[in-house]
Amino acid sequence: MRRQIQLNTHISAKYNQELENLKHSVLTMGGVLEQQLVNTLVALKENAPSLAERVALNDSRIDSMESQVEQECMRIIAKRNPTAGDLRLVMTVSKTATDLERIGDEIARVAKLVTKDRIPASDIVLSGMMDIGNRNVAMMRATFDAFARQDDKAAVIAHKLDTQIDKVYKKIIEQTAAEIQSNPQDIAIWMDVLWAIRSFERIGDRCKNICEYVIYLTYGRDLHSSSMKKTVKKLLK
Amino acid sequence: MFKLFEREALSVEEFSKEQTSVDVRHLCVSLNAKKVLNDISIRIPKNKITALIGQSGCGKTTLLNSFNRMNEFISTHEISGEVWIDNRNIYDKRERVSRLRSQIGMVFQRPNPFPMSIYDNVSFGLRIQGEKRRRFLDDSVEKALRNAALWDEVRDRLFESALTLSGGQQQRLMIARALALEPKVLLLDEPTSALDPLTTLYIEELMVALKQQCTLIIVTHNMQQAARVSDYAAFIHKGELIEYSDSDSLFTMPNKQQTEDYITGRYG
Amino acid sequence: MISKLSLLTNKYVRGDYAQQFKQSLLEVLAMLACATILIVLVGIFAFIGVQGGRYFMPxxxxxxxxxxxxxxxxxxxxxxxxxxxxxxxxxxxxxxxxxxxxxxxxxxxxxxxxxxxxxxxxxxxxxxxxxxDSLYQINTTSGQTLVGKFVSLQEGSKVSQSLANLVVLQSEVARLQQNLSDIQIQRLQSLHRAISELDNKQVARDTPLYQTTLAEFMLWQAHANNIIEQIGSYKINIRLDSGELLSLAINKVQDIYQPNQLSSWQSIGYILNKIVVFISDSPKQASTSGGVFPAIFGTLLMVIIMAIIVTPFGAIAAIYLHEYAPDNRLTTTIRICVSNMAAVPSVVYGVFGLGFFVYVLGGSIDSLLYSDKLPSPTFGAPGLLWASLTMGILTLPVVIVATQEGLSRVPSNLRSGAIALGATKYETIVKVVLPMASPGILTGVILAIARAAGEVAPLILVGAVKFAPTLPIDGEFPFVHLERQFMHLGVFIYDGAFHNQTESQVSSLMFASCMLLLLVVLLLNLSAILLRNKLRNKYERL
Incomplete structure (x- = not known):
């Protein structure tokens, strides 16, 4: 059953505000992350280590945000005893915050590639990385959009974006493997590059998780459960 | 560091004199020759809601009653220590008890409207003070009822018996009756224990709104309620103040094991 | 297996049956008891009603x-x-x-x-x-009932055999009587006053003024005597069963009729007239006929004065005992004493009233204020005030106990509510507790009134008499005479029943008085209960 959560209808005005703030905190985090990813891609493209440095430093800020969100979730659970939709929202926010923090870590890993001057020499690989990075930005936008509007259809569509990312990832891995074969002496650099590519793929997966949380928020069920398959099909039509 | 959420809670040790509303110093109370409160010292902040929690018979109601000297009305008593409200020790010999009580509002567990009209109930305190000006009484009644979020429901039947109101309305009437005297401190003794959950939430919301005007001190058995409404919370056990802090920390990270056991429902 | 089961069920059923039987037996017994009480009550009312109602029947x-x-x-x-x-x-x-x-x-x-x-x-x-059927019943104005054969009407020397002239004669007599009273009021009174004024001024008897006034007085006096004589000459002659011829002045005849030939309308008129006379007239012929108005009046007045005295006293005492008295052994003792006071025989209160109020209090009032009238007592004799006071003391415990009950019914959280709003204890009691306890106080007063209205023994001792010539309230200064003796329904019944046990007519008057007493008490109770319920509705919907 589909339920839209109405945040501003509690008797307690303060509770309304607290839930609203909680949701906004996730979106704030998302916005920061999006900026981080864009900055990383720019740094990667233009080989700008100072920009990449800033991204890496910013990661600690995201870590602190995550812990603040977690604390707030705990506080709300302790003081307000949220139930049903409110409880799902708080749990979703808590899990989303964890995923966002991981995304932040992945982005920092990519940024370190630039700071450590280990940008792949191959144009094919680099352009592939730019491609997958841009797809990640698009998916993150779609995901946060779905989260902000609690839009189940948008979430399912965003969820599907990951398959493209996975395909691109496989292609880049193949291309990179070919490059490594041609330049086996730079294996240390290539390892970092492989990790970075892997990070891009992980960002997609994390976004996918968040999309699943959004679905869970509206339906109270896992996206993969058998009862959801029909719903998903209907939404995609 | 970047802050996502605004928290204004001062720690309980940090209150300045201006921020303190009720200052209890080494209060000991014995009722009917039985020690009920033992050396309680607590500073209750102005314009905040402070909850007193603890088991039945732990002395929290006695503590509340000692803020307007109701203990003296109830039974034989022995009180030592000081309670300072507005730079006055209310246990001073020169203090006039009835005047003190008129300045400190109190709302009881069960709504106890007098068998009079709604208007007469709200204006009771003022009339006791000798107030006779009709217009002043009218204005005060309206203001008090508005503050208690009851005006819209009873404006057309101010002169009907207060007993015709529902339970929640009666309890709000009791709050209005106390507010009519414009008290600096409002004491609430389990104000919602006789009400249904939804009405309870309305009363709680009202309490939060009333923070602007006065200091609220609430005794409650309902842990959820204490967590929901209070800014500060004090845990009292067997007449001793075990822990007193802002309720965010008390309900998420209590300092004392006893407190943790009580609020998590582990008490033997 | 099956047999065992059936045995079990059987046993169960039998047990159930015994249980049911016990229960129904209890129910039947309870119903029997209730029915008996009901029958006794109805029987009492019916008996008194029938016996008393007979008094009004033609x-x-x-x-x-x-x-x-x-x-x-x-x-x-x-x-x-x-x-x-x-x-x-x-x-x-x-x-x-x-x-x-x-x-x-x-x-x-x-x-x-x-x-x-x-x-x-x-x-x-x-x-x-x-x-x-030919017999006439004549009720005289003095309350006598005569039965006899009509002989003739007499107008001076004129004698007529027909009764039809009676109406004419009666109107003639009435006219004469009007004349007489006119003369008495307009002439004789003023002349008499003038003469006594002259006497006071010590005018000599032989002055012309005195002489003319006296002559005029004598003239009118003679005129009046003449009229009186004239009235006396209108007579009705009847023959009694002893064969004696009785001539009765017409102005003494209240009504005359043939009892066996009354139409049903006339019967109803007779009954109504009798009821009105019963309620509004004073007793005649040594309390064998006439009405009981002085007794009703005395009873009500005594009860009202008693209520005025006992209500504030009882309420204040109860308030002190319940609200202010320290909770110690002395208070408990006092409470027990008050409850036990209700069980003291009423005649003891009567003796106390006689000994203390009448002789000690009344005696000292007399020697202080009315020493000029001594040795004839004013307050030193049984009277209305002392009767009311005695009944007040007798009913005080009832009021105190009921008020205490009412006070303890006021929820304590209302008191603390008022106290917490800054009210003092006095303000709390006056503004919150007393209004809510008023039904309780009223209950006490109802019980007190009912008790006082029905009491006889103490009243005989302290002021109620079988016949009082004057009412305690009249037009004579100071209008309310608390020192006077008064009549009381209960005493009236006691006295009548005690002295006239054989004559059926008299005993039916006693039964009628009983009915009236019942009605008065019932009416008092009913009105007070209605008032109390109204107050209860107002205050006790918590």
Whole structure:
């Protein structure tokens, strides 16, 4: 059953505000992350280590945000005893915050590639990385959009974006493997590059998780459960 | 560091004199020759809601009653220590008890409207003070009822018996009756224990709104309620103040094991 | 297995049955008890109602003819000669009024005779009872009832045989009486006053002014006497059952009618008239006829004065005991004493009232304020004030206990509510507690009033009398005479029942008074209960 959560209808005005703030905190985090990813891609493209440095430093800020969100979730659970939709929202926010923090870590890993001057020499690989990075930005936008509007259809569509990312990832891995074969002496650099590519793929997966949380928020069920398959099909039509 | 959420809670040790509303110093109370409160010292902040929690018979109601000297009305008593409200020790010999009580509002567990009209109930305190000006009484009644979020429901039947109101309305009437005297401190003794959950939430919301005007001190058995409404919370056990802090920390990270056991429902 | 099961069920059923039987037995017993109480109550009311109601019913006139057959057997024995079948028959005629039918009356008389002549049945007189339709019943203004045959109307020397002239004569008498009272009020009174003024001024008797005034007074006095004589000359003659001719002045006749020939409308009129007389008239003929108005008035006045005295006293005492008195042994003792006061026999209060109020208090008031009238007592004798005070003391515990009950019913959280709003204890009691306890106080007053209205023994001692010539309230200064003796319904009944146990007419008056007393108490209770319920609705919906 589909339920839209109405945040501003509690008797307690303060509770309304607290839930609203909680949701906004996730979106704030998302916005920061999006900026981080864009900055990383720019740094990667233009080989700008100072920009990449800033991204890496910013990661600690995201870590602190995550812990603040977690604390707030705990506080709300302790003081307000949220139930049903409110409880799902708080749990979703808590899990989303964890995923966002991981995304932040992945982005920092990519940024370190630039700071450590280990940008792949191959144009094919680099352009592939730019491609997958841009797809990640698009998916993150779609995901946060779905989260902000609690839009189940948008979430399912965003969820599907990951398959493209996975395909691109496989292609880049193949291309990179070919490059490594041609330049086996730079294996240390290539390892970092492989990790970075892997990070891009992980960002997609994390976004996918968040999309699943959004679905869970509206339906109270896992996206993969058998009862959801029909719903998903209907939404995609 | 970047802050996502605004928290204004001062720690309980940090209150300045201006921020303190009720200052209890080494209060000991014995009722009917039985020690009920033992050396309680607590500073209750102005314009905040402070909850007193603890088991039945732990002395929290006695503590509340000692803020307007109701203990003296109830039974034989022995009180030592000081309670300072507005730079006055209310246990001073020169203090006039009835005047003190008129300045400190109190709302009881069960709504106890007098068998009079709604208007007469709200204006009771003022009339006791000798107030006779009709217009002043009218204005005060309206203001008090508005503050208690009851005006819209009873404006057309101010002169009907207060007993015709529902339970929640009666309890709000009791709050209005106390507010009519414009008290600096409002004491609430389990104000919602006789009400249904939804009405309870309305009363709680009202309490939060009333923070602007006065200091609220609430005794409650309902842990959820204490967590929901209070800014500060004090845990009292067997007449001793075990822990007193802002309720965010008390309900998420209590300092004392006893407190943790009580609020998590582990008490033997 | 099955048999065992059936045995079990059987046992269960039997047990169940016994249980049910026990229960239904209990129910039946309870219902029986209730029914008995109900029947007794209804019986009391019905008995008093029927007996008392008879007083208002018109009676029939009967002629009782008693034939004594005096055999001269004694003569025979004495003289030795026998004259058989020679008996002297003596006939006696008696007119009577009765509620019974002719046959019933005859049989009741017969039974009386049977007892009287139990040894000499052959000498028992024969009785015949016949309805005497031609008889007239005359009720005089002094309360007497006469039965007799109409003979004639007399107007001075003029005699007429027809009763139809009565109306004319009555109006003539009324006119004369009006004249008489006009003369008395307009002339004689002013003249009398003038003479006494002259006397006061010590004007000599032989002055012309005095002489003319006196002459005028004498003239009018003679005129009045003349009229009185004239009135006296209008007479009605009736023949009584003894054969005696009675002539009665017409102005003494209240009404005259033939009881056996009343139409149903006239009967109703008779009943209503009798009821009105009963309620509004004073007793006549030594409390055998007339009404009981002074007794009703005295009862109500006594009860009202008592309520005025006892309500504040009882309420204040109860408030002190319940709200202020420290919770110690002395208070408990006092409470127990108050409860026990209600069980003290009322005659003890009467003796106390006589001894303390009348002799000690009244005596000292007399010696202080009315010493000029001594030795004739003013307050030093039984009177209304002392009766009210005695009844007040008698009913004080009732009021105190009921008020305490009412006070303890006020929820304590209302008190703390008022206290917490800055009210002092006094303000709390006056503004919150007392209004809520008022139904309780009222209950006490109801009980007190009911008790005082029905009490007899103490009242006989402290002021109630069987006949009081004046009401305690009249037009004479100071209008309310608390020192006067008064009449009381209970005492009236007691006295009447005690002194006239045999005469049926009188005892039916007593029953009528009983009915009235019941009605008065019922009415007082009912009104107070209604008031109390109204207050309860107002205050006790918590």
């Amino acid at each position: 009676m029939s006139a009967y002629q009782i003819t008693t034939v004594h057959t005096l055999s001269n057997a004694q003569d025979v024995q004495g003289k030795g000669t026998s004259v058989p079948d020679r008996s002297v028959q003596k006939e006696q005629i008696q007119y009577t009024l009765s509620h019974l039918s002719a046959a019933e009356l005859a049989s009741s008389l017969q039974q009386k005779l049977l007892i009287q002549y139990i040894a000499q049945t052959q000498e028992m007189p024969k009785i015949t009872v016949s309805a005497a």
